[in-house]
Amino acid sequence: MAAASASAEEVDEPGMETEAQKLELCCGDAGESNSSAAGKALEMDQLHEDSDISQASVSNGGDSETGKELVELKIIWNKNKYDVKFPLDSTGADLKEKIHSLTGLPPTMQKVMFKGLLPEEKTLREIKVTNGAKIMVVGSTINDVLAVNTPKEAAQQEVKSEENKKEPLCRQKQHRKVLDKGKPEDVMPSVKGVQERLPTVPLSGMYNKTGGKVRLTFKLEQDQLWIGTKERTEKIPMGSIKNVVNEPIEGHEDYHMMAFQLGPTEASYYWVYWVPTQYVDAIKDTVLGKWQYF
Numbered sequence: 430m431a432a433a434s435a436s437a438e439e440v441d442e443p444g445m446e447t448e449a450q451k452l453e454l455c456c457g458d459a460g461e462s463n464s465s466a467a468g469k470a471l472e473m474d475q476l477h478e479d480s481d482i483s484q485a486s487v488s489n490g491g492d493s494e495t496g497k498e499l500v501e502l503k504i505i506w507n508k509n510k511y512d513v514k515f516p517l518d519s520t521g522a523d524l525k526e527k528i529h530s531l532t533g534l535p536p537t538m539q540k541v542m543f544k545g546l547l548p549e550e551k552t553l554r555e556i557k558v559t560n561g562a563k564i565m566v567v568g569s570t571i572n573d574v575l576a577v578n579t580p581k582e583a584a585q586q587e588v589k590s591e592e593n594k595k596e597p598l599c600r601q602k603q604h605r606k607v608l609d610k611g612k613p614e615d616v617m618p619s620v621k622g623v624q625e626r627l628p629t630v631p632l633s634g635m636y637n638k639t640g641g642k643v644r645l646t647f648k649l650e651q652d653q654l655w656i657g658t659k660e661r662t663e664k665i666p667m668g669s670i671k672n673v674v675n676e677p678i679e680g681h682e683d684y685h686m687m688a689f690q691l692g693p694t695e696a697s698y699y700w701v702y703w704v705p706t707q708y709v710d711a712i713k714d715t716v717l718g719k720w721q722y723f
Contacts, residue, residue, distance in 0.1 A: 637699070
C-alpha cells in the first residue's frame, strides 16, 4: 500500500508540473502580448513625432525659401509716412509697385528720390540703401492730376490766345530794358533744336525783371522751386504755381524769357530772362506736373 501511495504521488507531481507549466506559458504569452502592444504604441508615438518633425521641417523650408534680406525704409509722400520692410535685392521698379500699393500713385506718375532720382533698373543694394533710409515720393494720383491740370490747361489756352493778340513780349518796354543789357557774362550754354531734362545743378546766369542775377533750383524731393537772388531765396511749392509762359528772345532764339505765375493775375508773374532753350519744356513739365519719363 505504501508503495502504491508513493507511486500515486509520483504520478500527481508530473501532472501538477504540467498545470504550472501551462500557467507559466499563459503568463508568458500575456506578457509577450502586453510587450508587443506597448511596442506598437511606442512605434505609433514615434511615427507621430516623426510626422511633426517632418511638418516643422517643411514649414521652415518654406520660410527659408521666401526669407530674403530685408531693409527697413521710411517712405514719405504728401506728408504721409510709411514704415516698410522691403527686399534689398529688389529693383527700383519693384519699389515703385510697392509704393503704388501703399499710396495709389501709378508708377509712371511717381518721382522717387534717394540721393537723386531712384533708378528703376538697379537694386536697392546696388545704390547702397541701408536700414532707416528715407525714400521721398513726389507725385499726384490720376484724379488729382485731372482736377488740377484741367484749370491750368484752360488758363494756358487763354494766355496763348491773349499773346497772339499782343506784340511779342520781348518788344514790350518792361522787358526791353532788361534784354537791352545783353546776355549775362555767365549765361549757361544753349543747344538749339534739342530738349534735355533738368540738370542736377541749379540753372544760373539769368536775369530777373530788375536786371539782377537769378538762379532756379528744382527741389524735386520737396516739390519746390527755389528762386534765388543775391538778397534772398524764395521757396515756392510747385503746386501753387498757376502757369508758366515763355517766348524766344528775338535775335537769340536759342534763349527764352520765361514767367512763373505765382498768383491769380498777370501782375504776379515772376520773369526770368536768358533761359537756355533746351531746358524750357523740362521746366514747364516739372512745374505744371506733367511728369518726365526717364
